[in-house]
Amino acid sequence: MKKQFLVSSMLVMFAMVSFTSCKKDSEDVIPPYTVPDTYNFTGANYTSSTNRVKMMLELDVYMKSATTVKLDGSKTTNMFNNTNNPFANAALNSSGIKLADKTTDASQFKGYIDLLVSNSQSNDVLASKGNFGYLMRSATSKIIVGADGYEYGQVALKGMMGSLFFKQAMDILSAVPADATVALQEQHWDEAFGYLAVPADYSPDKDYTVAPLNALVFPEKPALWGGYLAERGKNITAGKIIWEAFRKGRAAIAVKDIKVRDQAITDIQMIWEKLAANAAYAYMNIPQQSANVGNFGTQFHALSEAHGFIETLKYRVKAKSKLSDADYNTMWNIITTNDAYTLVGETGFTKLKQIATILKTTYSLPE
Structure with missing residues (x-):
């Protein structure tokens, strides 16, 4: 009797193990799926991130008017905080979101904007070392710089592309748990995609440069990071890689293909960081080019953009990044710690070359 009970128990246990194993194998089977050519996924919603892009674009348009208008600090503050209906796009005013609450180190970037406002009060005074005002880039183009030569409108714009859009996308993608519901994963993924600022039918092969990249034609055309996929990303195929990864990852979530989803996350994070580095590298080299030497307007404009993109690298995913803290610092x-006049006036551009070398070596950037 005891022997019969033992055999019966073993059969029951075997059956349970077999059932559990079959159930697990069944759950692990990933059905065939396709990756669509566009980001028109059912239920896709990235309105909040898209609206912040639109807010940044309007703020940028106003900051760029500093060459002809003495900027109003209350207006830039309202645009940063979305108070007192500051946007021409009325839907943004009632959207319930703002730039300030998603901008990491918000006080620092608001400080850059405030410096631009202050500097714009002398937009009719020629700048010199120690004195803010304007500098000519060409016979018809000028910039507004601080006493240190930096164009704080560019520092703010490119820096916030990092501290807001890049940082938010990196954090969102890093924080999506594999065991979350499909709906929650899709929600987070869509929000991250929105910060890339490209149309749902984006194509890395299409020429979007027929209109200014930052014109208020978004989302029909790329803007901000979406514009930089072409402007500073073609030689590293950034547009193709990021665009494919966002579509592939979103499709993988629906069928619980976590392996493909996680690879897409890594691809997005690494190439987006490399895009920022590639932009900084390009802008480090422009002031050194013989045709630009002595043209402070062109040199300082490029240095200011480099400033913003280097600051972007502060918000990289360090666990995956090739850039060490020592090299970033x-x-x-x-x-x-150096003003723009000092950096472009240094014999042999030693410090600019040092930065360029770190970027090129770390990220294996093309010439």
Whole structure:
């Protein structure tokens, strides 16, 4: 009797193990799926991130008017905080969101904007070392710079592309748990995609440069990071890689293909970071080009953009990044402890070359 009970128990246990194993194998089977050519996924919603892009675009348009208008600090503050209906696009005013609450180190970037406002009060005074005002880039184009030569409208714009849009996308993608519901994963994924600022039918092969990249034609045309996929990303195929990864990852979530989803996350994070580095590298080299030497307007404009993109690298996913803290700190110290006049006036551009070398070597950037 005891022997019969033992055999019966073993059969029951075997059956349970077999059932559990079959159930697990069944759950692990990933059905065939396709990756669509566009981001027109059912239920896709990235309105909040898209609206912040639109807010940044309007703020940028106003900041760029500093060459002809003495900026109003209350207006830039309202645009940063979405108070007192500051946007021409009325839907943004009632959207319930703002730039300030998603901008990491918000006070620092608001400080850059405030410096631009202050500097714009002398937009009719020629700038010199120690004195803010305007500098000519060409016979018809000028910029507004601070006493240190930096164009704080560009520092703010490119820096917030990092501290807001890049940082938010990196954090969102890093924080999506594999065991979350499909709906929750899709919600987070869509929000991250919105910060890339490209149309749902984006194509890396299409020429979007027929209109200004930052014109208020978004989302029909790329803007901000979406514009930089072409402007500074073609030689590293950034547009193709990021666009494919966002579509592939979103499709994988629906069928619980976590392996493909996680690879897409890594691809997005790494190439987006490389895009920022590639932009900084390009802008480090422009002031050194013989045709630009002595043209402070062109040199300082490029340095200011480089400043913003180097600051973007502060918000990289360090666990995956090739950039060490030591090298980042070296670049940051150079760009922030030296004024623009000093950097472009140095014999042989030693400090600019040092930054360029770190970027090129770390990220294996093309010439």
